[in-house]
Amino acid sequence: MQTRTTPGAMLKAMREKPPLVQCITNYVAMNIAANVLLAAGASPAMVHAAEEAGEFAGIASAVTINIGTLSTQWIDGMQAAAKVATSTGKPWVLDPVAHYATAFRRNAVADLLALRPTIIRGNASEIIALAGGESRGQGVDSRDPVEQAESSARWLAERQRAVVAVTGAVDFVTDGERAVRIEGGSVLMPRVTALGCSLTCLVGAFAATVPDDIFGATVAALSTFAIAGEEAALGAAGPGSFSWRFLDALAALDAETLDARARISAA
Ligand SMILES: Nc1ncnc2c1ncn2[C@@H]1O[C@H](COP(=O)(O)OP(=O)(O)O)[C@@H](O)[C@H]1O
Numbered sequence: 001m002q003t004r005t006t007p008g009a010m011l012k013a014m015r016e017k018p019p020l021v022q023c024i025t026n027y028v029a030m031n032i033a034a035n036v037l038l039a040a041g042a043s044p045a046m047v048h049a050a051e052e053a054g055e056f057a058g059i060a061s062a063v064t065i066n067i068g069t070l071s072t073q074w075i076d077g078m079q080a081a082a083k084v085a086t087s088t089g090k091p092w093v094l095d096p097v098a099h100y101a102t103a104f105r106r107n108a109v110a111d112l113l114a115l116r117p118t119i120i121r122g123n124a125s126e127i128i129a130l131a132g133g134e135s136r137g138q139g140v141d142s143r144d145p146v147e148q149a150e151s152s153a154r155w156l157a158e159r160q161r162a163v164v165a166v167t168g169a170v171d172f173v174t175d176g177e178r179a180v181r182i183e184g185g186s187v188l189m190p191r192v193t194a195l196g197c198s199l200t201c202l203v204g205a206f207a208a209t210v211p212d213d214i215f216g217a218t219v220a221a222l223s224t225f226a227i228a229g230e231e232a233a234l235g236a237a238g239p240g241s242f243s244w245r246f247l248d249a250l251a252a253l254d255a256e257t258l259d260a261r262a263r264i265s266a267a
């Protein structure tokens with residue numbers, strides 16, 4: 001039987017049986033996130049309307065919820081999908097984009113946290129603020145180093161009984177007991193919009209593939225981004241060429257290369 005214990009093995013398993021991932025994401029991210037999932041080997045569906053989001057969650061293998069371009073109608077769809085995912089035991093991922101910016105966002109995220117996300121993925125400023133800390137985030141952009149968010153992530157993971165992933169120059173993942181850091185990526189990544197949102201969707205795809213190893217799935221998704229990002233940066237002249245090279249690098253990344261190059265260390 002094939003082992004699924006390494007990021008590479010998980011990537012291979014995902015491609016052999018592409019999971020249907022319901023992505024409730026923002027207008028900015030929809031196109032690039034769908035392309036990221038297709039390049040990596042998963043099957044994305046951007047379905048957010050309140051009239052169908054819950055029903056669709058019933059057929060998806062994982063749900064991802066991102067509050068980037070929020071409206072009241074979208075919140076209804078998010079809650080419906082999250083409820084179905086939680087009640088049917090499917091993994092769902094929360095991306096609390098700029099939740100600290102307005103009361104509307106803060107309230108929406110508080111309600112979503114109560115619906116028990118399996119994984120929370122955000123940048124350092126978002127995770128610090130979720131744990132009640134003072135973040136320096138500016139709109140959707142982080143202004144805090146990941147190291148500063150590590151204690152917040154551990155606290156949040158324990159409190160929510162979720163896996164928490166903090167991304168930035170060196171990523172950090174914890175389930176409250178275990179924790180790892182993942183090196184790689186490129187300084188060009190935060191200069192291309194919605195790559196973090198796209199990563200949230202990819203975390204959903206890996207979680208759908210290995211729902212019995214949510215921590216490992218999250219680490220595998222972040223490692224995939226780290227190595228594809230490094231590869232794409234090699235020939236990139238700037239954010240524009242990085243963007244298309246990144247999709248190509250994701251599609252070209254194979255299991256062996258991922259396992260050989262992933263730099264994951266205990267934290
Ligand atoms: N300075 C950096 N160096 C290398 N990789 C980075 C850097 N900043 C962000 N990344 C990578 O970019 C991706 C998106 O993360 P991030 O920019 O933190 O999310 P968001 O877009 O939600 O703010 C992640 O894979 C992360 O590792």
Ligand SMILES: Cc1ncsc1CCOP(=O)(O)O
Pocket residue numbers: 026028029068069097140193194195196197198
């Ligand atoms: C620019 C912007 N505005 C609202 S959502 C969004 C995209 C944010 O993407 P990311 O969190 O991946 O940087």
Ligand SMILES: [Mg+2]
Pocket residue numbers: 097122123140196197
């Ligand atoms: Mg983000």
